[in-house]
Amino acid sequence: MAKKYFTLEEANRLIPFLRGEVEQLQALKQEFEVQFSELRRLKMLHGAGNVTMEREDPFFEMEARLEFLQIQARGIIHRIHEAEVQLKDIDMGLVDFPAKLNGQEVFFCWRLGEDRIRHWHYVWEGYYYRKSLDDELPGEDDELPGE
Template sequence: MKPVTFTIEEANALLPELQEDLIKLQLLTQQFEMKFELLHQLTKQRREGTLPEGPEASDPFFELETQLEFMRMEVELAIGNFERKGVLLKMINPGLIDFPSVLNGEEILICWKQGEERAAYYHGYEDGYKARKRYPDAGLAN
């Protein structure tokens, strides 16, 4: 199957949907990190012997580990949704998304960073974000 390529117009048309998906993913990863930190603190308390034990104390580890595993699967699914749409999620926070494209016969990546109004930059596959250049006529794209 041939990889998806985008025009600058197609990239910008898809951007609102991707921004929504990105915000959901960011919230999910934030929740995951908070639960992971709680698990870390509980593990530390158990190691130090300050975690209540006995029949009346519930096992917080099972519930937290189960929640974390479910959240991990949700994160993987959300990341996979970007791939299924043909875009490259380069960074979750702040969001950085690349759209495979072709400009003047050269394969490039149209680049968007969270906070920018639209995708208006590009760089080569071997170049990174720091090497990005203004896309020709990007100010005229919808």
């Protein structure tokens, strides 16, 4: 299968879908962290090793809820990957779109809270090196590092 490269217009059309998915994923992650911390606290308080075969596991229901949250999150991540974009950071809501600018492979870079894609970076760079689409577009003759 050929690698998908997005035009800026194609990438921006995905933003409403991605916004919803990333917001759901962040909410699931937060819920998971809260419930996991509570489960750890209870296990330390009551001792996880004190469960016998005669008694019902007091942690089973909480562990099942955590597993269900993980399944939901994996489903969202799968849908995001099916869109052929790269989820880079759940907490930041960071998504990269493979693209080409003047013949060079780059990523369009979008972060939750931005209304559209306004930045890009080279494939070997990350979020902190992103550049404004309005300013610094690579030229076709620009030499890439290592060339």
